[in-house]
Amino acid sequence: MRIGLLGTGPWAQMVHAPALDAHPEVEFTGVWGRRADAAKELAERHGTTAYDDVDALFADVDAVAVALPPDVQADLAARAARAGCHLLLDKPIATTVEQGRAVVDAVREAGVASVVFFTTRFLSDAEAWITEQAGVGGWFTARAQWIGAVFTSDSPFAASPWRREKGALWDVGPHALSVLLPVLGDVRHVAAVAPGPGDTVHAVLQHAGGASSTLALSLTAPPAAAGSTVELRGEHGVTVLPESSEGALPAFGRAIDALGEAARTGTAHPCDASFALRVTEILTAAETLLTVQKG
Template identity: 75%
Template sequence: MRIGLLGTGPWAEMAYAPALSAHKELDLAGVWGRRPEAAKELADRHGGLPVYEDVDALFADVDAVAVALPPSVQAPLAARAARAGCHLLLDKPLATDLEQGRAVVAAVQEAGVASVVFFTARFQLAIEAWIAEQAAGEGWFTARAEWFGSLFDDGSDSPFAASPWRREKGALWDVGPHALSVLLPVLGDVDNVAAAVRGPKDTVHLVLRHTCGASSTVTLSLTTPPAASGATVELRGRAGTTVLPTSDEGAVPALVRAGDALLAAARGGHPHACDAAFALRVTELLATAEGRLTG
């Protein structure tokens, strides 16, 4: 499958370009970026790939596209690519605007293309196996999910710290998708965002009620002191207590497996669990939480 890469920033450089280049069944066929000079630099670092100035020309030359762009840029381009017949490997969040997210799902459905959204934890082997095991169980009573990052700490040297959309939307939209991507397949959909409260800086606390009857609390932050950062999910129910396993897998091997998932969905015609429709549901829940934030 010939695949094009949209985006030239740190995430494209650190994750998408290496993963797509390493994939045995995906042929990275070209790069498009909003800054042509950055696209050429990225393309040159990965074997002199073709650089496209016209994104529609790239869509016409490939079978699929991978998108490493801010959500407000990703969504309209993803819908455009789907309408051109391209399968989609997208990043989270799908969008931060509900109408843009819905347009992506509509385009995917109308064109009959496959879509996979890269929720990192869902493609890490140990975590994927843990989620499947817990989802097969019953009797969950409550859950606690915490995603503490130090991206915006004063001492941060992360290349993502200057990201305008992360600065604007904060932890709710950046790491919120990670937490929901783990909770939803185990506890089911959320039928009530019961509370959404602001904490220090960009920290938010959510209380959710799930369709299975269980409740969950979610705490998200990108301004945590480094010594206190980390992520955990704890489930409590009839089987006792279980905690999300740690994973030392980086983004590249997880993205390679996301590429496998896209190929399987395209060939088999069966939607992947992390498709655009699932990502839209995550977007809807985040938008609801954002609208209810107090404090």
């Protein structure tokens, strides 16, 4: 599969480009970025081509991987789909329902495949655990904590404008939802408050399966307090999402595999654009409540 990369920031440099370069079934065709000099530098590092014209890249590839802010990603993803490119997107797919729906509509109309890289869903131990717990059922409640120190450390993402604007709800909230939704079912009701420091948000969700879940999300925790966990409690006892040492690179390699399979078979992946749109809808509902509270 010929794949082009859109984006040149830290995530593109750390994960997307190395994974595309190393994948045995991928021809890493080229890089486009909003800064031509950064695209040229990243392309040279991986022995591929820098494109000044994004439409020219679309014409030369079978698929695009996108490592751009969500509002930029959404418009380009819809454009790429209309050009016939399969999509390997990042979470969140968009920060408005309208933009997310435009991506889904473009994917459906063009008949292309889509996979959205919710990192945890492509870690082998985590995905096996999620599949197992979804089959067990009988869950009563769940607790998800995604506590980061992006804004209180030397993280390469600390200066990210969209993260500064949208905060933990939109950056790590998708990770929590990507684990909870396949196990507990869709969300029927959302409650959210922001009583914590910085961008810390707490949310309570009522799921279609009858269970409730609580989310604690932050990017402003002390570095020593950072970490993530998901705990389920139900008829069969208590279980916790296993920790993984795999890292994002092998996980992204599996996402590439998933896109290839979806493109070959025409079978939608569980983490496709439609699933990502549902995540955006839930986060938008929570954000609306928080905006009302701020008055």
